[in-house]
Amino acid sequence: MTPAAAREAPRAERLQVLRQLLDAAHVSWRDDPALLRAKSVDYHWYSPILTELLADKCAELLVTPANVDELRTVAAACARLRLPVTLRGGGTGNYGQCTPMEGGVVIELLGLRSxxxxxxxxxxxxxxxxxxxxxxxxxxxxxxxxxxxxxxxxxxxxxxxxxxxxxxxxxxxxxxxxxxxxxxxxxxxxxxxxxxxxxxxxxxxxxxxxxxxxxxxxxxxxxxxAEDWRHVIALFPSYEAALRFGVAAMRPDLPLRLLTSVERHFAPYYPSYGALFPDTADAIFALCAAQALPAFEGLVAQHGGRISMAMTDAQVASAGLLPAYECAYNHTTLMALKRSKAHTYLQLAYPQPFDVDQALSLMAHYGPEILWHHEFSLAYGQYGVFAIPLLTYFDADRVREIQAEIEAAGVTVFDGHVVTIEDGGMKTIDTAQIDFKREADPHGLMNPGKTRGWRPEYAKL
Ligand SMILES: Cc1cc2nc3c(=O)[nH]c(=O)nc-3n(C[C@H](O)[C@H](O)[C@H](O)COP(=O)(O)OP(=O)(O)OC[C@H]3O[C@@H](n4cnc5c(N)ncnc54)[C@H](O)[C@@H]3O)c2cc1C
Missing domain, CATH: 3.30.465.10 (Uridine Diphospho-n-acetylenolpyruvylglucosamine Reductase; domain 3)
Known part of the structure; x- marks a missing residue:
């Protein structure tokens, strides 16, 4: 089938030609409906809004190249047949990033793994x-x-x-x-x-x-x-003390791989920690280099806290505990959703320098509607604080209302309830990415619907 004929042919016919081409090149493909459904979703179900939006989106063919040559075969064929292509790695994204909005082919890339x-x-x-x-x-x-x-x-x-x-x-x-x-x-x-x-x-x-x-x-x-990291929990009498400790611990001379403050309200989602993370104390979860533990502990004590756990990977595993990083970032949402489906999440970045009082005032404003944890991080050469708090889900309007209020308070919201790059984290159209798309995907076939910067008229016929 020539590219001109492909543009006119029905989708089913083009997919059939693709199957034949893949068979001839010994490239694996599958089209059983249950598998296609499974390979069309990621963790977008964290968001009830995306769950509804993406409910009927499904791939029509799954291709699993085993090496670069096989990938080249499928890429060439999809371009020639003008078939939409959505790439997939592990499928753990949160925003329907690998959900095919226009069906077509999902290429799973886990075979290229050297x-x-x-x-x-x-x-x-x-x-x-x-x-x-x-x-x-x-x-x-x-x-x-x-x-x-x-x-x-x-x-x-x-x-x-x-x-x-x-x-x-x-x-x-x-x-x-x-x-x-x-x-x-x-x-x-x-x-x-x-x-x-x-x-x-x-x-x-x-x-x-x-x-x-x-x-x-x-x-x-x-x-x-490589460092010899320890999974550490430090307990504090108040969340304010944990936050102030976090600010003080953002120091280049303190070798950390993780620094997260977590409200005591998360303790019920982490029952395996027991007294190591009780619901009577707020906590810092950290990965701290073994040689820096005394300095870390001293700083904890200065902020009125105490260490309840400091374990190696092996000790954590043999005690049947979760690694410290599973009480951080977006893993908290997963743990909460395992126990109650009533939640979703927000993604926030605080202005710099981080103002503990501003964070506390947002917490007070929303009360139990939002449960908080804060991620202390280095980004673009500066220390800063992000949050991925857990929100009790009411409806889409309430999510948008809260996000607008938080933005009005000067905290940046990275909307996790939308599918386009621009409406989520990036905020604006990245023209360099669009220019590169014109070069690398001239027919506009890749992950359609995920960037507002692409216009149909850009597509080369
Ligand atoms: C519990 C939980 C915690 C998370 N924590 C974090 C976190 O701390 N930080 C973070 O950044 N993310 C986080 N995520 C999101 C996600 O897990 C990570 O970004 C992860 O690295 C995505 O990898 P993946 O292979 O699953 O990508 P996928 O979900 O398969 O793909 C992600 C996007 O990349 C595209 N893609 C995949 N392979 C290629 C390729 N070869 N070429 C071009 N495009 C490609 C896909 O089309 C899709 O748009 C978290 C998600 C969950 C569910």
Whole structure:
């Protein structure tokens, strides 16, 4: 089928041609409805608004290339047949990022998973699970700079294309910070796919672009010397004391991989901690380097707190406890939703310098409607504070009302209840990303509906 014929042919006919092409090239595909449904969703069900919006969105074919050559075959065929393509790594995004708005083909990239560790960085294929990358780095005395708590399911390519930062950001900043990702290789979605290498600031063209402008195939990500991290819980008599401790602990001479303050109201969602995190105290959850524990403990004491847990990975596992980072970032929402479906979440960034009183006044204003935890982090060279609080869900209007009120109070809201890049975290259309889309996805086939910057008239016929 020529590209001209493909433009006219019904979708079902084009998909049938694709199946034949894939069979001829021995590339695996599946189209059983239950699997297609499962591979069309991510964790967007954190948001009742997105759950409703995306309920009927489903892929028509799942393709699972095992290597770059197979990926090239499917990319070329989809371009030629003008089929919509949605990329998928581990499918752990929160905003329906890998839900195909216009059906078509989902390409799952977990088959591209090789990793080579060098001194100071790793060269890794997109589908490598972040946990596997960390294991490979640790075998050489190094570690990855940051990861989401989903790291045993999430791919490194999905993290760069859909994520922001996470555990490790308190030390190394966010993914966008220079040097954290050193090189990205991208395959174009054209009749004859090309591989484009991006370095330095150009990497931002595909970072957090939701797979709308090319397929990330391989990356160089920075590594740091491995530390002996301890999972720490510190208990405080008030949330204010925990917050003030968090502010004081944001110091470059205190080696931390995680620093999160958590209100006591989360304790019921974490029963396995028992007396280590009771509902009578507010807490700091941290990963602290073993050699810095005395300094950490001293600072805790200065703020009226005490350490209730300081364990190695092995001790945490053998005690049947959750790692400290599962009481942080968006894992808290998951734990709450396991016990009650009445919740959703917000994503906030406070103005700098962080004002504890402003945070406390927002908490007082919303009372039990919002349960709070705060993430202390380094981003763009500055220490700052984010929050992903848990909201008791009433309806979409109430979510929007609260988000508007919080923005009016000067706190930035990254809306997690929308599907486009611009309406969520980015706020504005990134013209460099759109320009790159015109180059890497000239027919406008990739993850349609996820960027407001793309216009139908940009598509090359
Ligand atoms: C409990 C929980 C905690 C989380 N914590 C964090 C956190 O701390 N920080 C954070 O940033 N995120 C967090 N997330 C979101 C998500 O887990 C991470 O961003 C994760 O790294 C995404 O990886 P993935 O492989 O699952 O990506 P997917 O969900 O599969 O994909 C994400 C996006 O990237 C695109 N994509 C995938 N592969 C490619 C590729 N090769 N080329 C181009 N585009 C591609 C997809 O189309 C999609 O738009 C969390 C989510 C949950 C559910």
């Amino acid at each position: 990793v080579q560790v060098h001194q100071g960085y790793a060269t890794v294929q997109t589908g490598c699970l972040i946990e596997a990358l960390e294991t490979a780095a640790r075998a050489t005395g190094q570690e990855i700079l940051m990861f989401p708590s989903t790291f045993s399911e999430a791919s490194i390519g999905g993290f760069i294309a859909g994520g922001f930062g996470g555990i490790g950001s308190i030390r190394h900043g966010v993914l966008k910070d220079p040097g954290n990702v050193r090189r990205v290789q991208v395959m174009t979605l054209e009749e004859e796919p090309r591989l484009i290498e991006l370095h330095g600031a150009d990497i931002q063209k595909v970072h957090h672009a939701y797979g709308t402008n090319g397929v990330i195939t391989e990356l160089d990500v920075a590594l740091a010397p």
